[in-house]
Amino acid sequence: MAGEIRTGAALGAGAGVLWDTLREVVSARAAQTGRASLDVVDVGGGTGGFAVPIASLGHRVTVIDPSPDSLAAAQRRAAEAGVPLRAVQGDVSDLTMVAAAGPGGEAGADVVLCHSVLEYVESPQAAMTAIAAILRSDGVVSVLAASAVAAVVHRALAGRFDEARRLIAAMPAGTGPASPDGAGGPVAMPRRFTLESVTGLIEKAGLRPGPGHGVRVFTDLVPSMLTDTDPGAAGALLALEEAASAHPAFRGMATQLHVLGFR
DSSP states (O other): OOOOOOOHHHHOHHHHHHHHHHHHHHHHHHHHHTOSSOEEEEETOTTTTTHHHHHHTTOEEEEEESOHHHHHHHHHHHHHHTOOOEEEEOOGGGHHHHOOBOGGGOBSEEEEEEESOTTTSSOHHHHHHHHHHHEEEEEEEEEEEEBHHHHHHHHHHTTOHHHHHHHHHHGGGSSOSEEEOTTSSEEEOOOOBOHHHHHHHHHHTTOEEEEEEEESSSTTTSOHHHHHHOTTHHHHHHHHHHHHHTOTTTGGGSSEEEEEEEO
């Protein structure tokens, strides 16, 4: 029997909100297609943190990742959950080779996860275009990207005020490949995005963006001792994250931004 699906609270407040959204997306897509089992591709899926729970729902999931160690960990996690998982070493440029053949031999994917990938690829727009190319008609891509606003907030709270100021100055570009280090010199860092820049990437790939949500709006700002010592605090924090995730006044300060793109 497949392993038990982790609840939002077990995943943690921020990831729990994201998992609830993904479960709803997959369920809606399955109902739309009339198929109980969808073809799902998790780009840069690493150790299978979301791929395995989706496979546990009965879907065919392929994880593509450049790290053989991460893929091995994903397969171990799948084995422990008692579900099949296809693991392929590669990156977003290999998507056309790994997209599954569906009913009637139709190639492509019903759902693609693109989580924490755009920060590291050579061209975020090329990556989104490659993902859009394998989406079946009415398919969905889940895009999760690091927030530029959160990067400023976290540095300011850590007392790195000059660095936070320089990040603000760099924000109009939206997706710059470098961030300054604490000593004042440029260092290669993951890209950071605004909600507008993520939405723009989705639109330019020929997809229709859905509403944006914030992931880990407060979770990374709250001292862990508050939730570790109070049994009810974790659930209360999850409820707070759910309330703040879609609120326009708060979602921009989330550690990550989540946007769905529809074929």
